[in-house]
Amino acid sequence: MWQKILLITTLSLPFAAVADMRQYVAAIDNSSWRLAENTPVQCRLEHDIPSYGKAVFISEASKQLNLHFVLDMWLKPDAVTNAKLMSKSPDWRPGKASTPITYIEYKKHFNGEVAKKDAWFMLNELERGMQPTFYYSDWYNRNQQVAVGLSSANFKRNYNAFKDCLSRLLPYGYEDIAFTVLNYESGGNDLTQISQRQLKRVQEYLAYDQDVDLVLVDAYTDSYGSRSVNQRVAQGRAHSVKDFMIAKGIPKERIVTMAHGEKRPVATNDEIDERAKNRRVVIRINKNS
Known part of the structure; x- marks a missing residue:
């Protein structure tokens, strides 16, 4: 119980306040977003996170519009891990207050996933120029914190293409x-x-x-x-x-x-x-x- 309290307390601190933190986020000059799938049965928006993996937003043909997010990690969690998802101001755009989005649990040997409502919130924050960021304790060293951010640089053009794809999804799956x-x-x-x-x-x-x-x-x-x-x-x-x-x-x-x-x-x-x-x-x- 004390470990969970420590984790939540640490994650509530400002980004720069944690000294021993590994950070993974694309720099503004190499931030890459792409529409990896653009068909009437699936829309897939991807973002590379250097040295970590990629962020993926997916929506599929269905009777109702759906969306889910996957944090595709090169190294899957080796233990169940609690994480906090925040919307923070990127380093190149300081001054805006961070906003909590949700708490999630990384399952052992699986990618991190975010459900529909919070995935839409992430997209809205990216469109505003904010940086959705996951904070958690390293599963090999609980004393070391990890921050994984989604850069909003070069996002809007590809997001517009993603929304256009959403409008053309088949109304059945x-x-x-x-x-x-x-x-x-x-x-x-x-x-x-x-x-x-x-x-x-x-x-x-x-x-x-x-x-x-x-x-x-x-x-x-x-x-x-x-x-x-x-x-x-x-x-x-x-x-x-x-x-x-x-x-x-x-x-x-x-x-x-x-x-x-x-x-x-x-x-x-x-x-x-x-x-x-x-x-x-x-x-x-x-x-x-």
Whole structure:
């Protein structure tokens, strides 16, 4: 308990008040920000921290705008470590008071992460010319303090590009299309209107996300008609979905189809509405971790 009190007390001191402190922050003449990912499925803003690692802001396609921050360290913490995140005035812009942002906990062998609300606060402070800075005790020497800062030099132009990327993110994400069920009109290979929109949405996502390595397409029918005919109908439906994706630029080697005919029904085949549920194609997507 006394160690935690000592840590918080030390971190509350002004930056220059701690004599034995290792500082990591880019100098004004070599501060580098870059838009490392700029697609409708992910926006990624990165900043190099010399001799330490890099700072990363990430937002991904989703129904709601999201954001998280990762402090990507070359050397991961070797012990659970408490840290304080402050917004301070950079050395080349003295005079402004420091503002506390949040307390976080570095987990052993993991990068430091900051959640959505505080990540936005960090971006706002950088835009103001401030320097978000992490303070913590070295996990090998608790008597030595470490300060890791994000320089606001050369930030605004790349931040504007990041915000432009955010405005073009798809309004749905991987979780929304990873398991998609398409349904068909009675007889033939015509998708319902809702399923046509779903298929287009899956295709659009796949066109941008290069981490998807496999698309599994399983086709089924109801039990109306003979089994051999239903098997051919299922094959036709699976191939039509695959052909649609290939025509939209999805590599054919990433797509695997299976036709099951009237096997594995999800509803009875006694009523029209029930049979409609069995006339389906299920699309499952596997993504590299």
